[in-house]
Every structure is written in C-alpha cells, then in structure tokens.
Amino acid sequence: MEQLNPFFNLKNFSFKALILIMALVPAFIIASVVTFLLYYSFPSIIYNGLNFFTSKIWNDGSSGVILHNNGISYQSGAVYGIYPLVLGTVLISLIALLIAFPVSFFVTLNVELYMPKKIRGTLISFIELFAGIPSVVYGFWGLLVLIPWLQNTVEPWIGTHFSGIPLIGGVFTSEISGRAYYPGQGLLAGALILSIMIIPIITAVMTNSFETAPKEIKDGIYSLGGTRWEMGKYLLVHHSKAATYGGALLGLGRALGETMAVLMVTSALLLVPSNLFSNVSTVAAYIAAQLDSAFFDQSGMTTAAFAEAALALMGVSLLVNVIGRKIAGRGVLRGYQND
Amino acid sequence: MEPIIKLEKLEVSSGKKKILDGVNLEIHKNSINTVLGPSGGGKSTLLRTINRLTDLDPAFRISGTISFNGKKVTEYSEVELRRRIGMIFQRPNPFPMPIYDNVAFGMRLQSYVQKKDLDVLVEQSLTDAGLWEEVKGELKRDAITLSGGQQQRMCIARALILRPDVIMMDEPTSSLDPTAKSRIEDLMLDLKEKYTVILVTHDIAQAKKVSDYTSLIYNGKIVASGEGGEFLEDSASDSLKSFLGEVSV
Amino acid sequence: MTEGETVTVKWRKASIRSAKDTAVRIVGYIILFILFAVLAAIFYEIADGALSNITWQILTTSNTFEGTTGGGIYEAIAGTWMLVGTGLLFSVPPGILGSLYVVRAKSSKTLSSLVRLFTDILTSVPSIVIGLFGYLFMVYYLGWGFSLIAGGIALAIMMLPYIFRVAELSMKAIPVEQIHNAYALGADDFQVATRIYIPQALSGVLSGIMLAISIAAGETAQLLYTAGWNAGGLPSGFTNNNLGVGYLTYIVYNGLLQGSAIPNATNLAYIAAFVLIVTILVLVLLSKSMNRIVKKLSQIMRGTR
Numbered sequence: 001m002e003q004l005n006p007f008f009n010l011k012n013f014s015f016k017a018l019i020l021i022m023a024l025v026p027a028f029i030i031a032s033v034v035t036f037l038l039y040y041s042f043p044s045i046i047y048n049g050l051n052f053f054t055s056k057i058w059n060d061g062s063s064g065v066i067l068h069n070n071g072i073s074y075q076s077g078a079v080y081g082i083y084p085l086v087l088g089t090v091l092i093s094l095i096a097l098l099i100a101f102p103v104s105f106f107v108t109l110n111v112e113l114y115m116p117k118k119i120r121g122t123l124i125s126f127i128e129l130f131a132g133i134p135s136v137v138y139g140f141w142g143l144l145v146l147i148p149w150l151q152n153t154v155e156p157w158i159g160t161h162f163s164g165i166p167l168i169g170g171v172f173t174s175e176i177s178g179r180a181y182y183p184g185q186g187l188l189a190g191a192l193i194l195s196i197m198i199i200p201i202i203t204a205v206m207t208n209s210f211e212t213a214p215k216e217i218k219d220g221i222y223s224l225g226g227t228r229w230e231m232g233k234y235l236l237v238h239h240s241k242a243a244t245y246g247g248a249l250l251g252l253g254r255a256l257g258e259t260m261a262v263l264m265v266t267s268a269l270l271l272v273p274s275n276l277f278s279n280v281s282t283v284a285a286y287i288a289a290q291l292d293s294a295f296f297d298q299s300g301m302t303t304a305a306f307a308e309a310a311l312a313l314m315g316v317s318l319l320v321n322v323i324g325r326k327i328a329g330r331g332v333l334r335g336y337q338n339d
Numbered sequence: 340m341e342p343i344i345k346l347e348k349l350e351v352s353s354g355k356k357k358i359l360d361g362v363n364l365e366i367h368k369n370s371i372n373t374v375l376g377p378s379g380g381g382k383s384t385l386l387r388t389i390n391r392l393t394d395l396d397p398a399f400r401i402s403g404t405i406s407f408n409g410k411k412v413t414e415y416s417e418v419e420l421r422r423r424i425g426m427i428f429q430r431p432n433p434f435p436m437p438i439y440d441n442v443a444f445g446m447r448l449q450s451y452v453q454k455k456d457l458d459v460l461v462e463q464s465l466t467d468a469g470l471w472e473e474v475k476g477e478l479k480r481d482a483i484t485l486s487g488g489q490q491q492r493m494c495i496a497r498a499l500i501l502r503p504d505v506i507m508m509d510e511p512t513s514s515l516d517p518t519a520k521s522r523i524e525d526l527m528l529d530l531k532e533k534y535t536v537i538l539v540t541h542d543i544a545q546a547k548k549v550s551d552y553t554s555l556i557y558n559g560k561i562v563a564s565g566e567g568g569e570f571l572e573d574s575a576s577d578s579l580k581s582f583l584g585e586v587s588v
Numbered sequence: 589m590t591e592g593e594t595v596t597v598k599w600r601k602a603s604i605r606s607a608k609d610t611a612v613r614i615v616g617y618i619i620l621f622i623l624f625a626v627l628a629a630i631f632y633e634i635a636d637g638a639l640s641n642i643t644w645q646i647l648t649t650s651n652t653f654e655g656t657t658g659g660g661i662y663e664a665i666a667g668t669w670m671l672v673g674t675g676l677l678f679s680v681p682p683g684i685l686g687s688l689y690v691v692r693a694k695s696s697k698t699l700s701s702l703v704r705l706f707t708d709i710l711t712s713v714p715s716i717v718i719g720l721f722g723y724l725f726m727v728y729y730l731g732w733g734f735s736l737i738a739g740g741i742a743l744a745i746m747m748l749p750y751i752f753r754v755a756e757l758s759m760k761a762i763p764v765e766q767i768h769n770a771y772a773l774g775a776d777d778f779q780v781a782t783r784i785y786i787p788q789a790l791s792g793v794l795s796g797i798m799l800a801i802s803i804a805a806g807e808t809a810q811l812l813y814t815a816g817w818n819a820g821g822l823p824s825g826f827t828n829n830n831l832g833v834g835y836l837t838y839i840v841y842n843g844l845l846q847g848s849a850i851p852n853a854t855n856l857a858y859i860a861a862f863v864l865i866v867t868i869l870v871l872v873l874l875s876k877s878m879n880r881i882v883k884k885l886s887q888i889m890r891g892t893r
Contacts, residue, residue, distance in 0.1 A: 009776065011776075011778055012776040012777055012778050015776075015777055015778040015781070016777055018685060019685045019686065019688045019689035019692070019777075019781075020689055020695075022681060022682040022685035022686040022689065023682075023685070023686040023689035023690060023695075023699070023700075023703045024686075024703070025682035025686060025748070026682070026686070026703065026706040026707045026709070026710050026748060026749065026752070027702065027703070027706040029710060029745055029748075030706055030709055030710065030713075032721075032725070033713065033717070033718070033721045036721060036724060036725050036729075037717075037720070037721060037724075040724050103619055103623070106612070106615050106616045106619045107616065107619055107620055107623065109612060109616055110612075110613060110616025110617060110619070110620055111616075111620075113613075114613050114616065116397055117398075123620070125876070126624070126627070127623070128872075129627065129869075129872070130623075130627060132802060132803075132806075132868050132869070132872050133630065133806070133865065133868070134805075134806025134807070134808070134837060134840075134864055134865075134868065135806070135808070135809075136806070136808045136837045136840045136841050136861075137630070137634065137806070137840060137861045137864060137865060138630075139840075139841070140634075140840050140841075140843065140844065140857060140861055141629075141630045141633055141634070143844050144633060144637075144844070145629065145633055196626060199623070214432070216428055216430055216432035217432060217434060219392065219426075219428060219432065220428070220432040220434065220494075221444075221448075222392055222395065222421065223390065223392065223421055223425065223426035223428075223498070224421065224422075224425075224444060224445035224448060224449070224497065224498070224501065225417070225418045225419070225420075225421040225422040225445060225448060225449050225501065226448055227417070227418065227605050227606060227608070227609040228395075228609055228613075229608055229609040229612040229613075230448060230605070230609075232612075234434075238434075238436070239434070239435065253712055256714070257712070257713075257714025257715065257716070257717070258714075259714065259715055259716040259808075259809035260808045260809055260837075260841065264841065264844075284714055284716045284717075284809070287716050287720060288716050288719070288809055288812060291720065291723070291812075291813055292813075303724070306720060307720065307724065310714075310716065310717045310720045310721075311717075313714055313716075313717060314713055314714060314717045317712055317713070317714050317717075318709055318712055318713065320712075321708075321709070321711075321712030322705075322708065322709060322712065325708050325712075416602035416603070416606065417602075417606075418602040418605055418606070419599075419602050422599070446597070448600075449599055449600055450597045450598055450599050450600055451598045451599075451600065452595065452597055452598070456595040456597075459595050460595055460597075502597070
C-alpha cells in the first residue's frame with residue numbers, strides 16, 4: 001500500500017519521480033537528436049529532394065553568392081548528392097562483413113569445439129581486446145602498415161597478374177579519369193580495417209549462442225555419430241540461426257556507422273567505386289572530413305546537407321542494429337558478454 | 340552366449356574425482372541389461388564411456404577396457420561406434436525441426452540415403468518406436484509440439500533409424516508422467532527382440548518390470564549383480580530398497 | 589516390429605568425415621593465428637614506435653604542433669580525463685538511477701522495456717552523428733563553443749547505455765527474496781535502492797563505469813566538432829574554451845597528417861596511441877576484475893571495523 005499522507009513519503013515520492021525521469025533520459029536524447037537533425041536538415045530536404053541520394057555531385061556552390069528561394073538560402077550553383085558515399089558505405093561494410101563473418105565462424109568453432117576449457121576463456125578475452133582498441137588506433141595502424149602494404153605489394157602484384165579481371169584488376173595509375181588516384185587507400189583497405197573491428201562483435205554473439213545452447217542438443221548430435229564439426233555447423237547454421245544472423249547484422253551496423261578508422265585509411269573522395277581498390281569514402285567518414293568546410297557556407301545549406309546525411313546514416317544504422325539485437329538477443333554488448 | 344559389450348576394470352575420473360572405480364560388466368545380447376543405482380553414482384558416466392562421449396571432455400581420465408563385439412571401443416571410429424550404440428537421454432531432446440527431419444537426422448548425417456529410401460526408414464523406425472500411428476499424418480509438425488512421452492519415443496526412433504546393435508537409455512522415463520513411462524517400458528520389452536538394451540535407472544519398480552540382467556552400482560562400484568526378477572525379488576529386496584531410497588532422495 | 593521392405597544403406601566414410609573435421613580445425617588454427625598475429629602486429633607497431641621516443645618530458649609538456657619538436661601531449665592526457673570526467677558527470681546519474689527504475693518491481697513493464705530499447709538504440713547511434721548533433725546543438729545553437737561541456741556530453745551519450753546496461757544486469761542478479769524481505773520490513777523504494785540495490789550491485793555498477801570510461805577514452809568522432817582541439821593549455825571552465833579541449837585521440841588522428849610538416853607529430857601520435865591502449869587495457873582489466881576487487885575491499889573494510 002502506498003502511504004496515504006503525501007508529506008510523510010515525500011522523500012520516496014521524489015526518489016521515484018527522479019528515477020523515472022532518469023530512465024527517460026535515453027529516449028529524450030534520441031528524440032532530441034532526431035528532432036534537431038530533422039530541423040537542421042529541413043532546408044536540404046526541400047532543396048535537394050530525392051536527388052540527394054541519386055546525384056553523384058557534391059558542390060557547395062560559389063562561396064558567398066547566396067541565393068534565396070521560398071525562404072531557403074543556398075550558395076549559387078550548390079548541388080548535394082551522396083550517392084557515391086551511400087554506395088561506398090554499403091560496399092565497405094558488406095565486404096568487411098564478408099571477411100569478418102567466416103573468420104568469426106571458424107574462430108568460434110575452433111575455440112568452442114577444439115580448445116580445452118581453460119584456454120577457451122583466455123582466447124575469448126583476447127578476442128574481446130580487439131573491441132577495446134580505439135578506432136583511431138586502427139586507422140593509425142592502417143595508415144602506417146596496411147596502406148603501404150597494399151600500395152607497395154598487393155596492388156602492383158594484382159596489377160601485373162590480374163590486370164584484365166573486372167572488379168579486382170584495377171588501373172593502378174596516378175590518374176583515373178582525370179582525378180588523382182591514391183594508391184592503397186581504397187575499398188579493400190577500409191573493408192579490411194573494419195573487418196578487424198567487427199570480428200569481436202560477431203564472435204561474441206556466436207560464442208554466446210554456443211555456450212547457451214542446451215547440452216542435450218549437443219549430446220543428441222554426438223550420440224547420433226556427429227563429428228565435432230557437424231555438431232558445430234548444425235548449432236550455428238540451424239539451431240542458433242537467429243543469433244548467427246543477428247550477430248552478422250550487429251557487425252554490419254557497427255561497420256556502417258564507423259568513422260575514424262575508415263576516414264584515415266580511405267581517401268575522403270566522392271567517387272563511385274569501380275573495383276576493389278577504388279578510392280571511396282563513406283557517409284560517416286565524409287561528414288567527419290568535410291564538416292569544417294561547411295562552416296564557410298554562410299547560407300547554412302551545406303550544414304543542412306550534412307545533417308540530412310547524418311540523419312539518413314542514423315536511420316539505417318539504427319534499423320540494422322535494432323533488428324540485429326532483436327534477433328541476436330540482448331546478451332552482447334560490444335565485446336562484453338553478459339546474461 | 341558371448342556378451343556383446345564387456346567392461347573390464349573400468350576406471351573413470353574427472354579431475355581429482357573418481358567416478359567409476361574398477362567396474363566389470365557384461366552386456367547380454369537381445370536382453371535388457373539394467374544398471375540400477377542412486378543418482379550421482381556414475382551411471383550416466385558409465386554409458387557415456389561406452390559410446391565415448393567422455394572423449395569430448397579432456398578432463399576425463401579413463402583406464403581399463405571396454406570391448407564391443409570383441410573389439411575395443413577405442414578401435415572403432417567414434418562415428419561408427421555411436422552409430423552402432425544408440426543413446427537415449429534423461430530428458431527428451433528433440434531438435435527444433437519437424438518430426439521427419441528429427442528422425443532422419445542421423446541417417447542424413449551418416450549415409451547417402453535418398454529421399455525415397457529415407458521415407459521408408461523413417462516410417463520403419465517410427466513404427467518400431469511405437470509412434471507411427473500417432474504421427475503419420477503430420478510428419479512436418481514441429482517435434483517440440485509433441486508431448487513429453489511422444490518426444491522420447493521420437494528420440495528412440497531417431498536412434499533406431501541408424502540400425503544400432505545396442506540402445507543405451509539413461510533414465511529415459513525420469514521426466515515423464517506414469518502413462519508415458521509405462522508405454523516406454525512396454526516399448527523396451529518390444530525392442531529387445533531386435534536390439535540389445537542397456538537401461539540406467541534408479542527406479543526399482545522399473546527394473547523389476549523390464550530387467551533381464553541387473554547390476555547395482557554405488558559410488559562408482561558394481562556392488563551386486565544377478566538375473567532380473569529373481570535378483571530383485573529375493574530377500575535382499577527390502578534392504579536394497581532402503582539402500583536406494585536412502586541415497587537417491 | 590515391422591518386417592517391411594529393407595533398404596540398403598551406404599554409410600558415409602568415417603575417415604572422410606573426420607578428415608573434414610580436422611580440416612575445419614586446421615582452418616580455425618590458421619585464422620586464429622593470423623588474427624593474433626594482426627593483434628600482435630598492432631601492439632608491436634605502436635609499442636615499438638612509442639617506447640623508442642617516450643620521455644617524461646613529452647608526457648608533461650604542452651603540445652605545439654609547431655617547429656621541429658611539436659612539444660608534448662600534456663593537454664591531451666589531462667584533457668582526455670577532463671572530458672571523460674565530464675562525461676561521467678552526465679552519464680552516471682541517468683545510468684544508475686535509470687536502471688533502478690527498470691529493475692524496480694512496481695515499475696511499468698511496458699515503460700521499462702521501452703527504456704531498455706532506447707538504451708540499446710543509443711549504443712547504435714554512429715559516433716559522428718552524435719558529434720554532428722553536438723556541434724549543431726551545443727556548440728552552435730546553445731552557443732557553448734568548442735568546449736569541455738559539449739565534448740563531455742557527447743561522450744556521455746555514448747557512455748550512458750554501457751553504465752545503464754551493466755548496472756541493470758548486476759541489479760537483476762540480486763536474489764528477489766532479499767528485496768521482498770526489505771519491502772516486507774517496511775523499507776521504501778529509496779531505502780531498498782540505497783541499502784540493497786546499490787551496495788549489492790556495486791561491483792557491477794563500477795565495472796560498467798570502467799567499461800564506459802575505456803570506451804569514451806578512445807572516442808574521436810564525437811569530439812572533433814564538440815571539444816574541438818586546443819594545444820594552448822587546459823580549459824578553465826565548462827564552456828567556450830577558446831579553441832576547445834585537447835585529447836589523446838586527436839593527436840593519433842592528426843599525427844600522420846601533420847607528419848610531413850612536423851616530424852615529431854608522428855612520434856607524438858605513437859606515444860598518444862600507446863598511452864591510450866595502455867589506459868584502456870588497464871580499465872578493461874579493472875572492469876573485468878571489479879567483482880574481486882570490491883570483495884577484497886569490503887573484506888578489508890569489515891576487518892578494520
């Protein structure tokens with residue numbers, strides 16, 4: 001029973017009100033971010049329309065020449081299109097997933113099926129360490145080690161042996177269709193760095209579903225004469241199918257929104273990639289790289305366009321993550337297993 | 340008659356704990372061989388050592404010999420050994436898939452059987468497990484929706500499809516209601532015509548009803564053994580009852 | 589027993605199946621080896637680059653990004669901690685109090701699951717989106733400028749879900765009888781929270797905070813346009829800190845870009861990355877062993893009483 005006299009329980013009443021308000025903070029933050037970005041991107045949504053997602057050109061227009069139209073201000077000749085960025089984001093993330101998924105799959109099977117219990121725990125915590133390394137450090141290492149390797153070893157080798165093959169054999173010259181080519185800083189570099197970053201997430205989900213699978217099921221497969229590999233495959237591919245897909249989605253969600261590592265190892269250019277080594281950029285990386293240039297656009301339209309890009313990125317990223325989390329279960333928190 | 344499985348001086352330990360201590364046991368063909376004993380007495384481990392499920396956990400240390408059809412179990416491949424010695428567990432463990440796929444699982448894993456033949460095999464083993472009449476129209480139904488007793492009989496069908504020589508049952512009725520339990524017990528009696536059954540239980544009544552050869556296990560040691568009914572009916576029965584009751588509760 | 593038609597069964601070869609098993613095992617070993625080789629390569633590269641140059645002076649000198657020396661990373665280290673501290677200020681209260689709401693038995697179940705959903709959503713907002721929001725809202729709209737508070741709140745948005753989630757998990761692990769008993773004895777929600785939930789879940793709460801700090805210390809994208817960057821000393825207040833606040837990840841990010849102009853910038857980046865990694869490792873280890881630490885501490889406390 002609640003106390004009848006409100007003054008008597010004032011302390012408890014205010015405490016309950018306080019925890020309720022604090023519990024609403026996350027929702028309040030999401031609502032503010034969405035509302036504010038929507039408010040800021042409004043001019044861009046009106047000005048660019050659907051062109052925003054289909055146009056290949058991003059041009060702030062002539063600096064200082066501000067036009068006004070229907071209450072919207074923009075610099076003369078301004079065009080904003082993020083098609084190359086959307087394509088870059090999707091491709092980099094998908095290729096990263098394509099690398100990370102099988103790696104996580106085999107790592108999970110190996111650790112869970114063939115490693116003694118004692119070593120298993122240590123190995124899993126080591127893999128969690130990957131998740132703890134800041135993305136800027138991955139980017140730094142990518143610039144120092146990965147890019148030179150791609151530039152000096154991989155690309156020349158591909159160039160001499162596979163030059164004719166589409167999607168792989170690129171044109172590794174300094175000039176591609178009139179633009180500078182930055183060797184090494186391409187699709188593959190971004191995808192490789194991202195894959196290292198999402199392996200711990202996918203592995204965490206997979207090992208979690210291994211450890212939560214009922215012993216009866218494992219025993220059942222073994223007693224029918226299944227080998228370890230047959231048991232493990234059954235578990236990940238059939239029994240915990242949902243968690244496996246969910247884990248992949250969580251990895252993808254992380255990859256889509258990742259900024260710094262991609263920014264550092266790619267070229268921040270608006271290019272439509274034509275092969276695995278093409279210079280590309282992603283929505284997140286481009287915002288980080290170019291937002292300061294928007295400060296010079298007095299009409300505010302460039303800022304609005306960045307806000308719209310961020311809003312779109314947030315929408316897609318949330319969708320992928322929430323679905324992923326829904327089907328993977330809430331148990332996994334960035335390399336931090338629980339539940 | 341030569342025993343189909345023979346355990347000699349079997350010792351099993353996990354870490355510092357000794358689970359089985361010098362077990363000698365003979366399993367007779369086409370009969371129900373019961374290992375009776377209180378929970379935690381090493382009965383399950385005994386079964387798991389026979390089909391080498393214990394190999395999955397490196398913590399187990401095993402010495403002594405187990406021979407199956409005159410050959411040491413370690414000389415078989417795990418795959419063949421587990422195909423020829425089926426196992427049923429305490430709680431029914433249907434895989435989350437249709438009844439048909441459940442029963443066919445082992446066959447698909449172990450053989451190149453085609454769909455047409457598989458249909459025949461699934462029907463045969465479900466019939467042998469006394470479940471065919473109940474499920475024949477709904478083989479696509481999710482196995483998890485079956486009742487506990489039906490699930491357990493489906494698990495038996497799943498083991499039977501591999502045409503094993505031996506079926507090991509690890510307290511197969513402990514999670515079932517009396518009716519379902521009695522059906523499984525009747526089924527065991529049918530099964531022994533074609534197969535050899537090893538039954539592990541702590542239920543004296545069950546042992547009395549079905550057992551042909553009974554061994555009593557306590558603290559990892561076989562303390563007494565004899566032929567089914569007589570052995571359990573004799574004068575030692577009361578002390579046996581109190582002994583089992585005392586330790587199993 | 590059926591005597592129906594008999595099917596001849598052709599068994600798969602056990603040797604082939606176990607060969608597949610072995611193949612998968614070997615592929616796993618190779619992949620694990622490569623993975624750990626990469627991890628080792630990253631650690632080695634950073635440690636090697638940092639340890640050959642690290643001096644006490646670099647850690648305690650201001651950064652200049654000018655001339656040949658580029659100064660040190662003093663502001664970056666101190667700034668990182670100031671930003672993380674500000675982040676804690678804004679994320680610990682809603683994290684812990686919010687989780688108290690969610691675990692409280694009498695709270696609305698619908699609202700609780702919505703709170704959980706929004707907290708999960710918060711972990712998946714891309715960091716650059718938080719950065720952009722922080723820039724537009726706090727730096728520009730509210731006029732705080734590049735500042736400690738803008739950077740701190742941007743970090744807090746990232747830290748909150750981790751603190752909330754780990755606190756919630758460890759509060760949920762408390763036996764319900766204990767909580768029922770407390771209510772039955774006449775305790776109110778506040779007393780149950782302060783006497784049972786928080787003390788019992790303390791190690792979990794602290795471990796969540798450590799985890800959140802370890803993540804926040806390594807963030808960059810939120811800070812670029814909220815905390816800005818400042819090499820000229822530490823912020824003296826929460827808002828309008830001139831050019832902003834320094835932080836370690838910026839030095840790492842900017843190191844190679846400046847490398848051609850200031851040779852030492854790359855060295856500083858190595859050192860900053862090294863300091864970051866060591867800090868994060870220590871925090872993660874602390875977070876993982878918080879349970880033991882709290883137990884030990886409470887034993888010591890009880891012993892001295």
